Amino acid sequence: xxxxxxxxxxxxxxxxxxxxxxxxxxxxxxxxxxxxxxxxxxxxxxxxxxxxxxxxxxxxxxxxxxxxxxxxxxxxxxxxxxxxxxxxxxxxxxxxxxxxxxxxxxxxxxxxxxxxxxxxxxxxxxxxxxxxxxxxxxxxxxxxxxxxxxxxxxxxxxxxxxxxxxxxxxxxxxxxxxxxxxxxxxxxxxxxxxxxxxxxxxxxxxxxxxxxxxxxxxxxxxxxxxxxxxxxxxxxxxxxxxxxxxxxxxxxxxxxxxxxxxxxxxxxxxxxxxxxxxxxxxxxxxxxxxxxxxxxxxxxxxxxxxxxxxxxxxxxxxxxxxxxxxxxxxxxxxxxxxxxxxxxxxxxxxxxxxxxxxxxxxxxxxxxxxxxxxxxxxxxxxxxxxxxxxxxxxxxxxxxxxxxxxxxxxxxxxxxxxxxxxxxxxxxxxxxxxxxxxxxxxxxxxxxxxxxxxxxxxxxxxxxxxxxxxxxxxxxxxxxxxxx
Amino acid sequence: xxxxxxxxxxxxxxxxxxxxxxxxxxxxxxxxxxxxxxxxxxxxxxxxxxxxxxxxxxxxxxxxxxxxxxxxxxxxxxxxxxxxxxxxxxxxxxxxxxxxxxxxxxxxxxxxxxxxxxxxxxxxxxxxxxxxxxxxxxxxxxxxxxxxxxxxxxxxxxxxxxxxxxxxxxxxxxxxxxxxxxxxxxxxxxxxxxxxxxxxxxxxxxxxxxxxxxxxxxxxxxxxxxxxxxxxxxxxxxxxxxxxxxxxxxxxxxxxxxxxxxxxxxxxxxxxxxxxxxxxxxxxxxxxxxxxxxxxxxxxxxxxxxxxxxxxxxxxxxxxxxxxxxxxxxxxxxxxxxxxxxxxxxxxxxxxxxxxxxxxxxxxxxxxxxxxxxxxxxxxxxxxxxxxxxxxxxxxxxxxxxxxxxxxxxxxxxxxxxxxxxxxxxxxxxxxxxxxxxxxxxxxxxxxxxxxxxxxxxxxxxxxxxxxxxxxxxxxxxxxxxxx
Numbered sequence: 001x002x003x004x005x006x007x008x009x010x011x012x013x014x015x016x017x018x019x020x021x022x023x024x025x026x027x028x029x030x031x032x033x034x035x036x037x038x039x040x041x042x043x044x045x046x047x048x049x050x051x052x053x054x055x056x057x058x059x060x061x062x063x064x065x066x067x068x069x070x071x072x073x074x075x076x077x078x079x080x081x082x083x084x085x086x087x088x089x090x091x092x093x094x095x096x097x098x099x100x101x102x103x104x105x106x107x108x109x110x111x112x113x114x115x116x117x118x119x120x121x122x123x124x125x126x127x128x129x130x131x132x133x134x135x136x137x138x139x140x141x142x143x144x145x146x147x148x149x150x151x152x153x154x155x156x157x158x159x160x161x162x163x164x165x166x167x168x169x170x171x172x173x174x175x176x177x178x179x180x181x182x183x184x185x186x187x188x189x190x191x192x193x194x195x196x197x198x199x200x201x202x203x204x205x206x207x208x209x210x211x212x213x214x215x216x217x218x219x220x221x222x223x224x225x226x227x228x229x230x231x232x233x234x235x236x237x238x239x240x241x242x243x244x245x246x247x248x249x250x251x252x253x254x255x256x257x258x259x260x261x262x263x264x265x266x267x268x269x270x271x272x273x274x275x276x277x278x279x280x281x282x283x284x285x286x287x288x289x290x291x292x293x294x295x296x297x298x299x300x301x302x303x304x305x306x307x308x309x310x311x312x313x314x315x316x317x318x319x320x321x322x323x324x325x326x327x328x329x330x331x332x333x334x335x336x337x338x339x340x341x342x343x344x345x346x347x348x349x350x351x352x353x354x355x356x357x358x359x360x361x362x363x364x365x366x367x368x369x370x371x372x373x374x375x376x377x378x379x380x381x382x383x384x385x386x387x388x389x390x391x392x393x394x395x396x397x398x399x400x401x402x403x404x405x406x407x408x409x410x411x412x413x414x415x416x417x418x419x420x421x422x423x424x425x426x427x428x429x430x431x432x433x434x435x436x437x438x439x440x441x442x443x444x445x446x447x448x449x450x451x452x453x454x455x456x457x458x459x460x461x462x463x464x465x466x467x468x469x470x471x472x473x474x475x476x477x478x479x480x481x482x483x484x
Numbered sequence: 485x486x487x488x489x490x491x492x493x494x495x496x497x498x499x500x501x502x503x504x505x506x507x508x509x510x511x512x513x514x515x516x517x518x519x520x521x522x523x524x525x526x527x528x529x530x531x532x533x534x535x536x537x538x539x540x541x542x543x544x545x546x547x548x549x550x551x552x553x554x555x556x557x558x559x560x561x562x563x564x565x566x567x568x569x570x571x572x573x574x575x576x577x578x579x580x581x582x583x584x585x586x587x588x589x590x591x592x593x594x595x596x597x598x599x600x601x602x603x604x605x606x607x608x609x610x611x612x613x614x615x616x617x618x619x620x621x622x623x624x625x626x627x628x629x630x631x632x633x634x635x636x637x638x639x640x641x642x643x644x645x646x647x648x649x650x651x652x653x654x655x656x657x658x659x660x661x662x663x664x665x666x667x668x669x670x671x672x673x674x675x676x677x678x679x680x681x682x683x684x685x686x687x688x689x690x691x692x693x694x695x696x697x698x699x700x701x702x703x704x705x706x707x708x709x710x711x712x713x714x715x716x717x718x719x720x721x722x723x724x725x726x727x728x729x730x731x732x733x734x735x736x737x738x739x740x741x742x743x744x745x746x747x748x749x750x751x752x753x754x755x756x757x758x759x760x761x762x763x764x765x766x767x768x769x770x771x772x773x774x775x776x777x778x779x780x781x782x783x784x785x786x787x788x789x790x791x792x793x794x795x796x797x798x799x800x801x802x803x804x805x806x807x808x809x810x811x812x813x814x815x816x817x818x819x820x821x822x823x824x825x826x827x828x829x830x831x832x833x834x835x836x837x838x839x840x841x842x843x844x845x846x847x848x849x850x851x852x853x854x855x856x857x858x859x860x861x862x863x864x865x866x867x868x869x870x871x872x873x874x875x876x877x878x879x880x881x882x883x884x885x886x887x888x889x890x891x892x893x894x895x896x897x898x899x900x901x902x903x904x905x906x907x908x909x910x911x912x913x914x915x916x917x918x919x920x921x922x923x924x925x926x927x928x929x930x931x932x933x934x935x936x937x938x939x940x941x942x943x944x945x946x947x948x949x950x951x952x953x954x955x956x957x958x959x960x961x962x963x964x965x966x967x968x
Contacts, residue, residue, distance in 0.1 A: 063726045066603040073602070118557070119550040119783070122925060210694050211782070211925035235928035239783075242547045298695070299603070299723075441606060441695035444719035 033390055037469045040325045041394045044317060045462035049398065052317070052457045054309035055450035058370075060085065061308060062299035062445045069296040070338035071103025071264030078292050082269035082308070082335050089316050091271030091333065099337040099348040103264040104128055106215075106296055107257035109230060111201075113240060114138065116248040121236040123201070124213040124297065125256045126185055126229040127341055128220045136255035137162065137199050137228065143244040147184040150191050159196035162252050163188075166241050171207040175368065175431035181205045185231070186219045193225035199254050200229035203237035208436035211235050215295050216439045217341050228256045266293070266337040268345045273319035273331040275468065284361040285332045286468050287422070288315055288460075289346075289413050291339035291367060298443030302434065305445070307366035308335055309453060314460040318468065327468035329361055336413040339367070346413035350420075357420035362467055362474050364425045364460070365411025369438075370448040371430035373459040375401045377408040379424040380474040387472045394462035398455055400427075407481050415480070423474035425467065427459055517874055521953045524809045525878045528801060529946035533882065536801070536941045538793035539934035542854075544569065545792060546783035546929045553780040554822035555587025555748030562776050566753035566792070566819050573800050575755030575817065583821040583832040587748040588612055590699075590780055591741035593714060595685075597724065598622065600732040605720040607685070608697040608781065609740045610669055610713040611825055612704045620739035621646065621683050621712060627728040631668040634675050643680035646736050647672075650725050655691040659852065659915035665689045669715070670703040677709035683738050684713040687721035692920035695719050699779050700923045701825050712740045750777075750821040752829045757803035757815040759952065768845040769816045770952050771906070772799055772944075773830075773897050775823035775851060782927030786918065789929070791850035792819055793937060798944040802952065811952035813845055820897040823851070830897035834904075841904035846951055846958050848909045848944070849895025853922075854932040855914035857943040859885045861892040863908040864958040871956045878946040882939055884911075891965050899964070907958035909951065911943055 033041070065081045068074035079096060086094045104127065111123040142161045144150050150165055165184050170177035182205050192200040204214035213233040220226065232240060243250045269292060277283045290307030294300020315331045336345030350357070362380075376392045378385070385404050392402035409415050410424035437443045467474070517525070549565050552558035563580060570578045588611065595607040626645045628634045634649055649668050654661035666689050676684045688698035697717040704710065716724060727734045753776060761767045774791030778784025799815045820829030834841070846864075860876045862869070869888050876886035893899050894908035921927045951958070 059726075063603075063723060064601045066601065066723075077602075117548045117550065118561075119547075209928075209930045211696060211928065212694065235783075235926075235930050238928075238930055239547060239550075242543075299719075442719075444693075444695065444722075446693045446719050446722055 033466060034470065037466055040321065040469070041462040041466040044465050045394055045398065045458045048317060048458035048461050049454055052313050052454045054313035054453040054457050055448065057085065057309035057312050058301055058305040058448060059445055061305045062301045066299045067296045068292065068294050068300060070101035070266060070293050070341050070344065071261065072105070072296065075266050075293060079267045079269055082292055086269065086271035086312070086333070089312065090319060092274050094271040096267035096269050097348065097352055099266045099268055099345050100263050101266040101338040101344045102341055103261040104341065105259045105261065107259055108255070109257070110255045111230065112253045113243055114251040114253055116246055116250065117243055119239055121239060122211050122213055122233045123230040123236065124215050125258050126189070126218040126231060127215050127295070128218050129189065129229045129256055129258050130226055131258045132228045132254055132256045136253045138251060138253045139198050141240065141244065141250040141252045143241070147188060150184070150188060153195055155195040158192065161197050162199035162201060162254060163192040163197045164201040164240055166203050166237060168203060169205050169207055169435060171432065173430055173432045174428065175434055177207070178205065178435060182216070185216050189218055189226045189229035190221065190224055193227045197227055199227050201240070202231050204231040204233055206234065206435050206438060206440060209234045210442060212440045212442050214439040215297055228254060230254060230256060268337050268349055269335040271333050273315045275330040276326055276328040278330050284329045284359050286329055286361055286464060287332050287334055287363040287414065288464065289334045289336060289363065289365040289411065291345065291413055292335040293338045293340055295340055295439050297439070297441040299445065300443060301445040301448055302369040302437050302443050303439065304339070304367045306370035306448060306453065310366040310456050310460060313457050314464055317461050318465050327465060329468040331464070331468060339413055343412055343416065346416035350416040357417060357422060360417065360420070360422040362423040362425055363410060363414045363417055364427065364464065365414045366427070367411045368429045368431055369434040370452055371432070371434060372452045372455045373398065373400050373427045374430050375403050375428040376463065377403045377426040377428060378406050379408045379410065379477045379480065380406065381476055382406060382478065384472055384474050388474070391463055391466045391470065391472070394466055395459040398459050400459050406478070409480055418480040421476040421479070423477040425463065427456065429456065517950060518954065521950055524805065524953070525946040525950040528949050529878055529882065529942045532801060532942035532945050533938055536797050536938045538797035538937040538941050539932065541569065541793035541796050542785055542789040542932060543929055545789045546785045550783045551780045552776065552778050552784060554585035554750060554777050554825050554828065555745065556589070556780065559750050559777060563751045563753055566776055570753065570755035570796070570817070573796065574803060576758050578755040580751035580753050581832065581836055583750045583752055583828050584747050585750045585822040585828045586825055587745040588825065589743045589745065591743055592739070593741070594739045595714065596737045597727055598735040598737055600730055600734065601727055603723055605723060606695050606697055606717045607714040607720065608699050609742050610673070610702040610715060611699050611779070612702050613673065613713045613740055613742050614710055615742045616712045616738055616740045620737045622735060622737045623682050625724065625728065625734040625736045627725070631672060634668070634672060637679055639679040642676065645681050646683035646685060646738060647676040647681045648685040648724055650687050650721060652687060653689050653691055653919060655916065657914055657916045658912065659918055661691070662689065662919060666700070669700050673702055673710045673713040674705065674708055677711045681711055683711050685724070686715050688715040688717055690718065690919050690922060690924060693718045694926060696924045696926050698923040699781055712738060714738060714740060752821050752833055753819040755817050757799045759814040760810055760812040762814050768813045768843050770813055770845055770948060771816050771818055771847040771898065772948065773818045773820060773847065773849040773895065775829065775897055776819040777822045777824055779824055779923050781923070781925040783929065784927060785929040785932055786853040786921050786927050787923065788823070788851045790854035790932060790937065794850040794940050794944060797941050798948055801945050802949050811949060813952040815948070815952060823897055827896055827900065830900035834900040841901060841906060844901065844904070844906040846907040846909055847894060847898045847901055848911065848948065849898045850911070851895045852913045852915055853918040854936055855916070855918065856936045856939045857882065857884050857911045858914050859887050859912040860947065861887045861910040861912060862890050863892045863894065863961045863964065864890065865960060866890060866962065868956055868958050872958070875947055875950045875954065875956070878950055879943040882943050884943050890962065893964055902964040905960040907961040909947065911940065913940065
């Protein structure tokens with residue numbers, strides 16, 4: 001059913017496009033743009049909607065590389081793959097920039113409810129979790145509903161026990177249920193440890209009901225107490241809740257054979273579509289970012305193979321324009337190392353390119369799966385907003401709205417550029433199903449509808465081209481507020 | 485979305501019921517039935533649709549017992565659970581009957597594509613598979629599309645290799661895609677072994693795209709060659725297909741730490757709702773069957789916890805009728821041992837009750853999940869069909885059709901009664917999503933909508949009551965044809 005749903009959205013976008021083109025209503029709405037820029041931007045959009053190679057990029061990355069968590073053998077293969085791929089697709093200045101990354105491996109993870117009703121359960125370690133002692137931890141479980149309840153838990157109740165936080169994540173199309181649900185993944189283990197607990201279990205931070213747990217980074221602070229921590233799949237969390245509801249003592253065995261290795265070397269992979277100003281002192285950059293690493297459980301199709309496919313294909317299509325239509329600004333694609341486990345790539349980029357950041361004209365990141373774009377948001381000079389709204393009109397026939405709240409963070413990796421007030425353009429995607437898959441073994445390419453990716457690339461190519469080729473100054477962006 | 489879909493069906497059934505009751509159209513359609521029997525049957529149906537305890541039975545079985553494959557500790561707990569549950573629900577003559585069952589355990593199962601693109605894959609042993617040698621089998625993979633292609637495979641192509649059969653199962657509401665797809669699970673390993681292969685991989689026999697493989701019995705014939713055999717999840721099967729499509733040699737490591745133990749003792753669990761003729765020479769039985777065992781990966785909610793809930797609740801509700809409305813025939817609930825791995829329970833029942841089978845007035849089995857009933861079918865004396873069609877009208881307001889093809893097998897367990905020509909009544913359920921879950925870790929209670937189970941019990945109680953209390957002779961059933 002999900003598949004049908006996605007197709008119908010893609011079709012309805014196409015239908016809207018046809019209607020607006022026929023009525024001539026579209027040209028009027030972008031009249032503030034230079035006619036030549038608008039014409040090329042609209043053509044890029046229309047051509048992309050008819051079919052792109054973004055899905056092929058994701059397919060290649062997920063099949064030929066697969067899982068690629070920071071520091072793993074897959075990570076190194078991904079860097080080699082990306083370098084080759086960018087070269088093969090005609091990018092210029094393709095190179096890697098070194099990034100030191102943490103290296104943690106999951107190993108074997110197992111859990112068992114021992115009593116009152118013996119049940120094997122499906123769980124996975126939180127990213128960075130310490131290992132359990134050999135043979136596992138056996139302890140009674142104390143259940144709490146939320147992180148707040150954990151923070152209020154009397155240490156006498158927690159001491160020697162495994163704390164279980166059963167909080168459910170809410171499904172929302174913009175993914176806004178994630179923020180509320182994910183906090184316990186970050187700090188739950190240290191909060192449990194502070195109270196004398198010996199382990200932490202959480203309900204997976206996800207919206208599906210598959211027997212597939214969701215991993216994700218937990219906060220590790222050198223010298224602070226922590227405990228082995230794991231996420232149960234949704235049905236297994238239901239099971240543990242039911243055992244606790246029986247009122248009988250619930251005993252649990254948790255075995256996490258995780259390993260922390262010395263930091264490893266990875267790399268940001270960078271390629272460019274040079275603008276007309278390339279090689280001159282006037283050269284400016286539009287940074288299109290996605291992250292190359294993934295968690296280890298799936299093949300990283302939606303997180304963030306899709307993002308890699310979107311930014312690579314957007315730049316490639318702009319790069320294929322005839323010389324007379326080339327934008328003056330350079331499109332720089334950055335495939336960041338290790339977004340998942342500490343933003344190492346984003347930080348390394350910001351540091352290595354500090355002197356160059358004033359010449360970063362704008363930035364955009366794709367890291368929210370493969371759903372269609374529903375909305376464009378920005379963080380740009382407020383004075384540029386009225387004119388930018390006209391650029392955003394390019395994506396309107398795709399069913400894409402424009403929001404002028406102008407406080408977009410843009411994405412984790414490019415948030416590291418915030419200190420230099422680099423402008424941000426965000427293409428918000430439909431995330432209704434994103435957290436069904438995110439950080440789980442189910443993050444595989446079969447969950448992506450190529451038509452959705454085409455719509456995303458249609459929105460990106462049209463708008464990014466207009467920004468890269470146009471006269472509108474977007475700098476300086478206002479400071480990033482807490483709101484996003 | 486699936487959840488919403490199920491609710492809407494339940495609501496539309498309720499709506500139909502209201503409309504027909506209001507128009508008085510319903511009474512006319514069952515006029516061939518004795519008015520008193522029809523009245524009680526319709527009341528049973530209406531009351532069940534308003535809410536039953538069938539879901540609670542499934543919940544109790546799946547949470548308090550969980551996985552219960554033949555011969556396992558869970559199997560023994562399930563027998564104890566069922567005995568207690570039937571007694572607690574007021575059944576009479578509650579007892580167990582011994583069944584010898586095979587005992588096979590899965591152990592650790594792992595797979596890895598070694599080259600050209602290293603990828604860990606998710607797989608599970610087929611039920612009964614032999615173990616791989618310690619450290620696993622490493623071999624090149626030869627891919628074929630179907631079982632027929634495997635049967636045509638040149639031994640020179642298969643020798644020393646792992647055969648992979650990539651055939652996809654088709655999704656159909658009546659589950660009829662299963663028959664075509666499942667054959668390779670049964671005989672694939674022996675066909676591969678005959679050709680000198682060292683292992684078998686199949687695409688899971690299922691219709692989902694989750695990273696959860698589906699197990700199920702393979703045919704084991706003493707003395708015949710076989711090889712370790714496993715099913716890949718759908719996305720992993722896609723992955724292996726893509727690697728083979730690269731044209732490069734694909735090497736695979738398969739580790740199956742399965743174990744076959746000596747046969748174990750299990751039991752059919754039986755309880756009765758005695759009819760008015762109970763204890764006399766005239767006593768006749770309506771056998772309502774489901775199977776108590778499950779595969780080990782899930783908690784056996786749809787296969788066949790749902791069936792247990794349906795037959796237990798159907799009998800219990802008939803047992804609560806006031807004395808004046810009690811049917812003359814006895815409702816006998818049989819929760820069969822080991823359906824999954826060789827039909828031991830069904831065979832043992834047929835053998836132990838051979839002399840009594842002529843007094844088995846009818847039989848019905850629930851073993852197709854928790855979807856709503858769409859159709860009633862039979863295998864009864866052909867002369868009884870026109871009158872039986874009137875009994876089937878009782879379920880019509882629930883959206884249930886009647887098919888008079890009269891060749892129903894009824895279910896695996898009760899197929900063992902076919903030699904005695906015991907009549908069969910089948911309540912065909914919607915199986916659109918059944919094979920998404922069947923034999924996988926995803927077979928858990930959260931996939932069941934209680935409203936669907938209520939509709940099923942509504943159909944069963946009305947029709948089974950009418951059969952148990954009515955005058956229509958259903959015997960002898962015609963021989964079971966190959967058609968079903």
